[in-house]
Amino acid sequence: MTLADPGLARPNAPLPNRYGAMCTEVYDLDKPPGSLPDVPFWIDRLAGTGGPVLEAGVGTGRLLVPLLEAGFQVEGFDRSADMLAVCAGHCAARGLSPALRQARFQDFAYDRSFAAILVPVGTFNLIDDFGEALGVLRRFFDHLAPGGRLMIDLLPPGFLANERPDIRTWTTPSGDLLRIEGRAVDIDLVRQRRVTHDRYERWREGRLVESELEVMAFRIWGLKEFEMALAMAGFVQISVGADHQSGKRPGRSSRILNFEALRPA
Ligand SMILES: C[S@@+](CC[C@H](N)C(=O)[O-])C[C@H]1O[C@@H](n2cnc3c(N)ncnc32)[C@H](O)[C@@H]1O
Known part of the structure; x- marks a missing residue:
């Protein structure tokens, strides 16, 4: 598709x-x-x-x-x-x-x-x-x-100003470690808009084998x-x-x- x-x-x-x-x-x-x-x-x-x-x-x-x-x-x-x-x-x-x-x-x-x-x-x-x-x-x-x-x-509304980093991990069925590290990079109180960078990582046997960046943009009402x-x-x-x-x-x-x-x- x-x-x-x-x-x-x-x-x-x-x-x-x-x-x-x-x-x-x-x-x-x-x-x-x-x-x-x-x-x-x-x-x-x-x-x-x-x-x-x-x-x-x-x-x-x-x-x-x-x-x-x-x-x-x-x-x-x-x-x-x-x-x-x-x-x-x-x-x-x-x-x-x-x-x-x-x-x-x-x-x-x-x-x-x-x-x-x-x-x-x-x-x-x-x-x-x-x-x-x-x-x-x-x-x-x-x-x-x-x-x-x-x-x-x-x-x-409280979500807009939240600056706490989001760090979490998961284990896939095949044993890979998936990790996210998300950080607010822009909090615009006037436009009520929050942007975070979420870095996704795949770790296998102690090595980083894949990563992806998600830019997340929210408007809070x-x-x-x-x-x-x-x-x-x-x-x-x-x-x-x-x-x-x-x-x-x-x-x-x-x-x-x-x-x-x-x-x-
Ligand atoms: C937080 S997930 C929610 C998924 C599902 N509704 C649930 O309750 O688990 C948000 C979803 O919105 C979709 N999405 C984000 N922006 C979109 C857009 N502009 N048009 C259509 N879908 C969008 C994403 O691809 C994602 O699947």
């Missing part, structure tokens, strides 16, 4: 939020299908959804697979060919065959509408430009059936700011919860904000 992407016109400049091969391998080792505590929350929230569901930025199928296994009619798109290939493999191994396609938030297009669109785990924060993000919200609106629901999880952005895109009945717990209001220690909004019938 190939996709024209403006970033690829500059071959030596890493495309932000690329989710390349090593990043995909680590994502899948760290968060295999069904992992993370949000799965029951999504199953609960989608109960009774009468129609197809779209997961935008479906990744490796971490959430898609358990949703399909729970009987929901879900499909997905993602920009990363590496993430999609892993997703397709997980689905095939379980006899599942959802529609998956390579596309970007900024220009995905379907010729039908969905009963719900999901964007879990802070993926929407990867749209690091304000204007582009507003355009994506309008695109989500246009792809929902009247009465359809948009559900987006956002990283909390204020709670009221995002409610207004949803309203500007035409959404109504906007609500926000926290930490995937039913009825929990966002507060100082919230780890994730759970927005839901409706396209009017």
Whole structure:
């Protein structure tokens, strides 16, 4: 699968939020299908959804697979060919065959509408430009059936100024040591944008045999700011919860904000 992407016109400049091969391998080792505590929350929230569901930025199928296994009619798109290939493999191994396609938030297009669109785990924060993000919200609106629901999880504001390095390791089934060292290299409080450099390394018998750089760019939203952005895109009945717990209001220690909004019938 190939996709024209403006970033690829500059071959030596890493495309932000690329989710390349090593990043995909680590994502899948760290968060295999069904992992993370949000799965029951999504199953609960989608109960009774009468129609197809779209997961935008479906990744490796971490959430898609358990949703399909729970009987929901879900499909997905993602920009990363590496993430999609892993997703397709997980689905095939379980006899599942959802529609998956390579596309970007900024220009995905379907010729039908969905009963719900999901964007879990802070993926929407990867749209690091304000204007582009507003355009994506309008695109989500246009792809929902009247009465359809948009559900987006956002990283909390505290993430913007977090300067703590992220150093973690994993062991692959063949015994390689995978290591990530992530550092914030730019924190722009005015544009609410944070850039990190994540260096992925593969160590075998004490030698570094492979490394990859992922440049990650996030835009962090204020709670009221995002409610207004949803309203500007035409959404109504906007609500926000926290930490995937039913009825929990966002507060100082919230780890994730759970927005839901409706396209009017
Ligand atoms: C944090 S992962 C989430 C994957 C999955 N939704 C989950 O819950 O595990 C973010 C995903 O967004 C995708 N992504 C990043 N920027 C994108 C863009 N502009 N258009 C489409 N997908 C994008 C990445 O390739 C990656 O698979």
